[in-house]
Amino acid sequence: METSNLKKAGLKVTLPRMKILEILETSETRHLTAEAIYRELLESGEEIGLATVYRVLTQFEAAGLVCRLHLEGNQAVFELERGGHHDHIVCNQCGRVEEFFDETIERRQREVAQHHGFSIKDHALVLYGDCNDHACPHRPA
């Protein structure tokens, strides 16, 4: 019930927004597509439109509540902003997503950007590989 986040972001506290936030907070998978959220809401018996999901997620992104990531394919995924910045590793086989943070990489990025005369504002880093987990339980949707 973190309605405070919504208010703080200047967003009216509505049912669809709370429900979407709730799913982002409680879902097993930390990285969800708009469609996945939409389907989950429908299955919960909510009356919601896909357009609303996209609209709300875009607003959440602007408010800094969620991050939009383009991990692969054409569908963006959204993850709840839980404070720390991190990058991602995606398994080519099962689609599993893991997070990491590496200060050395972060520092070198800043240095490289400076070298090129850029003031770095953001970056996107995704590693693709095969997770060598034999019991890999996550199959792509």
Added chain:
Amino acid sequence: METSNLKKAGLKVTLPRMKILEILETSETRHLTAEAIYRELLESGEEIGLATVYRVLTQFEAAGLVCRLHLEGNQAVFELERGGHHDHIVCNQCGRVEEFFDETIERRQREVAQHHGFSIKDHALVLYGDCNDHACPHRPA
């Protein structure tokens, strides 16, 4: 006239393919969208379909002749494969794209992936910032 590249890739040497390759080789901008290539060809008086441009670029990518990049926005850009791997810095203001290669970052990526039990196969790294170029028409104040 690098028709040898086409033959080597098992692609018939046709006018559209040569023209697209020529544009990729001679364009000022090293990173072009399919649409940009298409428009440039139309302006040169070529009779070509957008579908062909996409089809050919996809074939070039499969043949290792070009790289497809998702730098920002929804449109992929293509760049001629000139040997060395590199990553990109994009200016948020003017859209300029610069290339860099940093061995430290590359190495750390491999180490991080290994740490997570992944065999890294590929990666995507894009830095976003403001180029502080005084000639940049959109330079921030």
Added chain:
DNA sequence: CGCTCAGATGATCAAGATTCTCATTTCTAT
């Protein structure tokens, strides 16, 4: 040099993801 046919092209259609439109509904402040 012209012939043949697999492969390539171009026009159009189609698909998938995301945004827009607008009439209707829901919050928030009063």
Added chain:
DNA sequence: ATAGAAATGAGAATCTTGATCATCTGAGCG
């Protein structure tokens, strides 16, 4: 409760990219 502003839902619209299919073209052969 009520009014006004903002949000929602359904579907249309858009944008990028891939698929279809009839027509055309290039490479090898005579």
